[in-house]
Amino acid sequence: MRPTQPGWGASLRTPGCIDPMDHVPHSLRSARELIPFGVAMSANRHGRVAAVDRAAGCAYDHKLRRNDLDQSGRRWSAFLVGQLLRRSAQVVETGLTNQIDTRRGPGMASGSYCRIAVTTVTNPHGLACNFDSGSGLLPNSEYWSEIRPEGTPVALLTSQPLLDRFQHVRHALGGPPVIIVPDGEQGKSLHIVTSVYERLAAIRFPRTGIIVGMGGGSITDLAGFVAATWKRGARLVLIPTTLTGQVDAAIGGKNGVNLTDGKNLVGTIYQPERVIADRAVLGSLPEREFRSGLAEIIKCGFVGDPAILDLVDSMPTGGPIGDDLLRELIDRSARVKVELVQQDEHDFGPRRHLNYGHTLGQAVEAATGYREYNHGEAVGIGMLFAASVAAIVHGARELPERTRHYLARVGLPTGLSATVDFERIWSLMGQDKKGGSVGREFVLCLGPGIVRLTSMPDRAVAREAFRFVAGGDREAGRD
Structure with missing residues (x-):
């Protein structure tokens, strides 16, 4: 593999590279490791690193040097990650990974989606935290079958206007129970949280079920807090319906509710197993709300x-x-x-x-x-x-x-x-x-x-x- 940007490859393959076999752990010589930004990297037995960022359309080939590993000698250094991620080139080789890529969704007539795996955080159910970005994901039943195998209990937490607008999401989920909450900051209160708990208790919602939060930042905050605390942690999927939610609020696991003394004073950091950023829902946003994102x-x-x-x-x-x-x-x-x-x-x-x-x-x-x-x-x-x-x-x-x-x-x-x-x-x-x-x-x-x-x-x-x-x-x- 060779980057197409003139001069960049030469700058990484500088003279004086040491024998990589002296410092590359055996586990890294053959293993593939996921790193930030959804890039797949592997180090072969010759000490050459191959990196593919399919979502950005980039492929790189790089000779390992001593400062490319951190002090423990077992992780890629921030220096190397930064060097690789800040360049753009054409993909000239694929197939290093099938875990992070731009792919066509199952059953989708057109379009594709980008999956970015959050690999250093954990989900209480041992599932990867994935960010899926695409268009036309939400009404696709086959896409949902990957997330929710048949028979998995689901509760959809959203507002009435959003439910009216996106009934196809409920249909794709198989018609699960819906918990209606107020939109906006007024919905982020302990009173509302208690009412959601009572609804979950009434339907005997299990810890292994999936709470799906669909809405703007306030609803995804509320859904995250409820999932984190229901039976000490239920599964969580978030569907941000605003641009702010898709690029910020729904990513990273922060959630919270408000008290009279301030916003988000009660909350946790609890990772969803999936964030679904479907661009198709943004067409209905008011222009001012879109610009806010x-x-x-x-x-x-x-x-x-x-x-x-x-x-x-x-x-x-x-x-x-x-x-x-x-x-x-x-x-x-x-x-x-x-x-x-x-x-x-x-x-x-x-x-x-x-x-x-x-x-x-x-x-x-x-x-x-x-x-x-x-x-x-x-x-x-x-x-x-x-x-x-x-x-x-x-x-x-x-x-x-x-x-x-x-x-x-x-x-x-x-x-x-x-x-x-x-x-x-x-x-x-x-x-x-x-x-x-x-x-x-x-x-x-x-x-x-x-x-x-x-x-x-x-x-x-x-x-x-x-x-x-x-x-x-x-x-x-x-x-």
Whole structure:
């Protein structure tokens, strides 16, 4: 195999490579190992690594070197993973794996789906956690038979409007019992959780049954919490019906319910065995809700995969996004989150990079009573604020306008239009639930793919950055 990108192969096969047999464990010389982003890798007895990322259409051939393994000598190093995953080339060989690929769904007349396996997290039933992205998956009974063998109990948890809209999903599942819950944040309460428990008890729902949560982030949060706690853990499948859910909320296992003192104060990290991202359901989304999801996609471009930002730039102006482009945006964004979840499932390190833009964003939501901005719009403004901090403190002078450009490109707000008081925002940022116990945490991006976890900026810096976001200064961090 040889990459088609000029020069890249030569840069990996540098002179002075040591004999790989001196340091490659026997188990890696022949075994195939799944790593983040759904890439299959194998090391042969000659110490040459072959990698195939079928979903992205990439194949690589690489000579092992000493720093390609971690300190234990038994796992691929982050350096090698990063090198392999950040290149694009044509697939010139297939067949290294049939576990991760772009495949035609069973019984599907057309189309295919991409499966990304989350391989370092565990499901209590010993099943892999898979993210399936495609179009036309939900009404396909044969596809569902892979997930739910005949006779497996299922309970569908959704809202009434979604059930009315997607009756074909219930039909494909074989007509299981349906538990109707309120949509939105009002459904994420312990009162609603109790009512769901009582319904499950009434139908004698077993621990081995599958709870299917179909809806936006609030419903998938609720379904995840119920599954995690019903009889100490039932099987879970999530069907996100919003763009935000497909690229963010339904991936990674976080769930939670609200208390009067705040959002998501009660919750767990509990992995679903399947997340089904069917692009066909997005056609019914209101335009503003769809754009909100694009904010999370832009975030993934800044924190993990800069190629996403190039794709955003290629979007048509004022017209619909083509299915091929939407597929690539969803799949790439999902891979960013999957990689971070696999590194840090319980959210103590790199996974927190996904909080980029959320510190100010959640403060803006709260300060405006959750009425002026939806979540994606607020996160976009939060990213603009964080970019302004990077410009002021670290000299990343082009970043604020670059961020503003991408937000404008997809029709998101490029500043605060409402009159929001800085003192109120500053107070709310200090209450950010995502902060660590040692102090208030802030995710800083110095450029696409360059992310740091740091402490909150001091008050003077925050005020200057806020003034830029509010429209007072057109250029942050310039004299």
